[in-house]
Amino acid sequence: MIVETVVTTVTPAGKPHIAPMGVREADGAFLLMPFLPSSTYDNVISTGCAVVNFTTDARVFAGCVTGRREWPTVPAHRVPCVRLADTLAHAELRLASVHDDAQRPTLVMECVAHYTDAPFTGLNRAQAAVIEGAVLVSRLAMLPREKIEAEVAYLSIAIARTAGPREQQAWQWLMDAVNDFFARPAVAARVLNEEAL
Template identity: 30%
Template sequence: MILETILSSISHDGIVNFAPMGLHISDTDLERSPVKRIVFRLYPGSQTYENLKATGQGVINFTDDVLVFVETALYSGCPPSVPSQKVRPPSMAHASTIWEFTVTRFDPSTEPAFLEGKIEHREQRGGFAGFCRAQGAVLEAAIAATRWQWLPMGKIIDPWPVWLELVQKTGGNREREAFNKVGSFLVGKGIQVPIVSGDGRKASL
């Protein structure tokens, strides 16, 4: 199973980075209470890769705020943060749950690299608010947008109407803003896609 999270890390120089990251976790690990082992697959060249390789510490931030995923993935956003308890990187101030971890194994011999970590501190700050299909649509659109340079154009254009409809019908203002930011990013790359207007109807950029 891969859980979508925001991972905060820090460089040797103290520069903090936030980035979306898929957390690999097995059903067996989820059944254990509490989870102690986490796994990430990292591609060379990313700031997260360089930071975790250099400092060996990070924070897994769980949030259902899709706007944060879009801003950190496509616009190098840095959300409000607070100091951590056991590691140097800070956590997201508004994360519902955070897991601070240290790297126990980093294997760059494979691509993507294999990272295994040990959770040093965990904190639950909020509860589950419920599923929103628009949130999933925004995440899928954002993931596609991060791969615009090598992804076949049809992988972005073809599902876009489906994602748009889900955001129109089931999303709130936060989801619409996030989806439109993905659209603006793509338009800036020369990929024309419609967005959601303020009243929830389809509009053009």
Template identity: 55%
Template structure:
């Protein structure tokens, strides 16, 4: 099973980095597979710790992917002194790297959960949040995907936005749509 999360890591200089990431659930923790090159990969390899954050704020996923509002507030992790968590998360798992398997594209970090904490209740599913999440994944792969497929999938996802979105989901969706339009304009010029 893969859980869509925000993974927080820190550089050696103490700079927090947030990245949307599918965290594969494994016995005792998670398998994290950041792409090469990435700050998440560099931070995780150096510090050997991370925090897997669970949030239902679609803006954080879309904001990280589109470059908007990159300064999402963080807070110190509870058990890991060199880690931070997303301040607005519903819950978080603090993890330590047990082993790494190198790969030219996506190294595999097998992480053990050392602390789990809940901060706020999960109040239910919202289809618009799921649509934004799927849209963010599409936007992260614009350079790999056929534009017609992107349009088809974004049009399909827009139905959930129209029917179920609140202000936060609409803002996040707008960021994704603007990023697609900007990508197309750059490609056309």
């Protein structure tokens, strides 16, 4: 099973990097598989650590794929990294091994600590729609326009029926990115594809 999370890492100088990423958990380890080139990959290789953040704030997912990567962070407890300040839970990780691949290496991360940071208040269809929309936006240059338009139309139903202010804001960011892409595909593609979900 792949869980949609937000992975936080830091540069060797301590600058935070925030990236949405689907992660797998297997035998007590987390598997991170960033597409190269990747700041997440570079930071983990340099520092040997990362934090997986479990959040229902869909704005972080939408924000990161639309160029809004500045989110409040606080220091992690057991690894020299940061976590999102507003997250439900987080897992602090150390690099155990690397399985190299030219396109998508696997970083096997040992979980050294797992914390609950806030109560889980329930599922919301609009949050899921925003995450799907963020995945779609990260792949705009790879998909035909008809597919994008059909997916947006379907996901818009959940937004219209169940979104709160955070999800509405996140969805607007995504729709702005889609519209920008259709208006200027070459420029927009360079901006959107730093790290895919």
